[in-house]
């Protein structure tokens with residue numbers, strides 16, 4: 001027997017080969033996999049997401065979460081006329097430079113928490129990207145507010161993962177997300193929730209759990225039922241920046257985005273992921289964490305399981321893990 005706790009990096013919300021998803025893909029593949037036009041599966045999945053996710057009035061599908069966050073950032077820049085983006089230290093938003101700035105904030109490079117340095121992940125990063133990114137410490141409402149106040153005039157968006165996935169499922173406190181919501185609203189900065197991972201935590205994403213509503217929401221993973229997918233959605237007024245009816249719309253083209261197979265798989269997967277299923281696997285997640293933590297307490301190994309709902313990760317330290325610096329120093333102590 002194989003116990004797969006990764007489920008393709010959290011994308012397979014029902015595990016492998018859920019019968020409804022298999023059936024939907026089989027039926028659609030006999031009709032065609034991709035068309036250069038909207039298809040009914042696309043509309044059905046979009047309607048489900050609009051119904052569930054409070055911030056989403058309109059949305060666009062992409063072929064990956066990477067493209068979803070990229071399009072959100074472009075939309076925010078076009079809407080505000082500002083250039084800089086704030087991202088969280090240790091936050092990951094996909095495979096392009098801006099989305100990876102300070103993904104791994106090594107202690108000798110990352111500077112003070114009052115003004116974290118924009119750290120490149122590898123040698124490919126242009127200086128312009130580092131200059132355009134303001135790095136914010138995670139889970140520190142006071143410092144976040146001070147940094148946003150200081151950069152307000154040049155910030156188009158603040159992008160945040162409501163649970164820091166790459167750093168080992170470090171949940172954001174509600175207080176932190178509320179602080180980001182208030183200060184961005186005050187300055188007319190677009191707040192982007194990257195819910196590529198956290199969407200599963202409530203039937204309307206983590207935003208519905210905390211009742212904190214961003215302007216834009218990025219999605220991926222579970223909305224594709226195991227096929228490549230992403231998306232960005234939000235307030236109609238902002239999404240209008242993509243409209244071909246505009247003089248200079250934000251350009252978003254993609255051969256496979258919204259393809260009929262992914263949309264069929266995603267529709268079946270989301271349909272089968274109603275409120276009771278969300279609750280059921282969130283309880284399983286808590287049980288898993290409790291079991292690990294009990295085992296750690298009974299062993300000679302320092303460690304803890306952290307996370308939220310159905311998302312869990314292990315850290316080999318007893319010290320509290322609130323941000324990426326805590327998570328990384330636990331890794332380095334080993």
Ligand SMILES: Cc1ncc(COP(=O)(O)O)c(C=O)c1O
Pocket residue numbers: 009063064065066067069092093094095161165194195196197220221229230
């Ligand atoms: C929070 C978050 N945003 C964006 C992405 C990028 O998604 P993709 O791998 O589909 O490009 C990921 C991928 O793991 C992610 O965890």
